[in-house]
Amino acid sequence: MGRYVSRRLLQMIPVFFGTTLLIFLMVNVMGDPVAGLCGDRRCDPATAARLRVEFGLDQPVWQQYATYMGNVFTGDFGTAFNGQKVTELMGTAFPVTVRLAVVAVVFEVVIGISLGVLTGLRRGRPADTGVLLVTLVVVSVPTFVTGLLLQLLLGVKWGIVAPAVSSMATVDELLVPGLVLASVSLAYVTRLTRTSVAENARADYVRTAVAKGLPRRRVVSRHLLRNSLIPVVTFIGTDVGALMGGAIVTERIFNIHGVGFQLYQGIVRQSSQTVVGFVTVLVLVFLLANLIVDLLYAVLDPRIRYA
């Protein structure tokens, strides 16, 4: 296990640097990092040149990247366009998005797995077909359409919830945005659980458990579910990283001041430090989530042993 973990950690290093380099190049070579510093007008050439020297933008790109990474590893993500430290922005934004992502994951687990088990045990019945069709629709409709429609219905027409989230972003305010953020993955979790349950329901050990005379509840919850959930846990684990990055759209619709909001502001105001910093952290979260999922796999399934 220890050897496997260290090998995986070593493999993560080139991926981490490759991804961050790609983002760094996109922002700093294709865009103009100085352009956003003079407000809406263009910087006059002399000021721009002075700023370039001041920020080290006159150096070769690889050197800029190396300097930036050196700073990141000492905890310095640079400053945003308005002079605020990027780490400060992260401090306010990440808790909000983490809360949103947690709400979304809870929805995925509770609704997704229950629906998956229900339909998996009733394959081919009307309830199964109905849920399958609904999941297909949910997967197909873009998240921003789902979000706007729910906002229109629940927030504006029926007035059940507030249409926008306050700057506090408490958990009960985040219920509807969390559901929107979770919607697509929720449908995938349902489908995955359904397939997995239906497959395992025919397994020998389930028949044995039924033959022993165990109550149906116990067969399903202890024997069937435990084995069926392995692929589902994998999916939800990798999804955590994706949810953090995918929150841009949801946060835009419900006006949540989280990671997506800061990133969007960073891009609109051409604050390259903010963008590269946030994306670097998101990539790291994504990679770590994948690693944890792989390790969890071995814990859940005794047949898998990492040398």
Add this chain to the structure above:
Amino acid sequence: MPEPPYGPDAAVSEAGAGGATDLALDEGQAREEGSGGGPPDPGPAGRPRSLWSDARRDLRRNPVFVVSGLVIVFLVVISLWPSLIASGNPLHCDLGKAQEGSRPGHPFGFDGQGCDVYTRTVYGARTSVTVGVCSTLGVALLGSVLGGLAGFFGGGWDALLSRITDVFFGIPVVLGGLVFLSVVTSTTVWPVIGFIVLLGWPQIARIARGSVITVQQNDYVQAARALGASNSRMLLRHVAPNAVAPVIVVATIALGTYISLEATLSFLGVGLRPPAVSMGIDISAASSYVRNAPHMLLWPAGALAVTVLAFIMLGDAVRDALDPKLR
């Protein structure tokens, strides 16, 4: 369930499925026409039924495939000739009619600038289909060539390609789109298509690579190698035809998600930019008038949902038909 009629309609809907057609299949169809919907007969002497003819038979009987196929044919036709059903100009707007509801000749009403929502939705569907088809072609071509070659030859290039795909998988798509497209100022569809191809090819490359590696272990490939077939002959005659099915399935489903992605990016303001007509732009603009004029939001949103749904359902049906393990 009733079988779809043969003749021009069926032929068009199957051409709309794209890619999955094969010359040999037409003979099978002609033969089946005589036998009616009877039990599957084993092909003529010496011609075993292929995966493709089985899949074709399954698809024709699948109502999901028929319905989504017809919707897609309709979408493709109005993308090629939008003036068939929308005579107006999507950029012709009359501020005096801003936010008005539907009326004869303008079934979807008018948007915040007084443009006809119906015309704009039709032209927006055209953009969606263009982006979806072009990016899928690009992604499928680039991904299957790179992935297939890496899987076939293995070695250092294969390892390098795997690492490169890992890097691309580390970037969340919408995030990458925001960063990449925010510096582009073009109002055409090409930057969006270019971006989707850039971020989409690793997915197909992985599928193609895995598929080629699986196929390569088959006896007939080993036999061809033993008989001294050249690399290019083995690749084109033996490996590629047998490894292409998973690529087609993933590409069909991806087409739907690319349409959705274009709309999402346009909604965020970085995909297509006005005066380009996109349902994403219209939905974004409509979302601020939602209290007074929800029709401006609901029509394009509904049209977008149906468009994406049709492509994803088609992909789903094609997968069920092409993957014997799922039966």
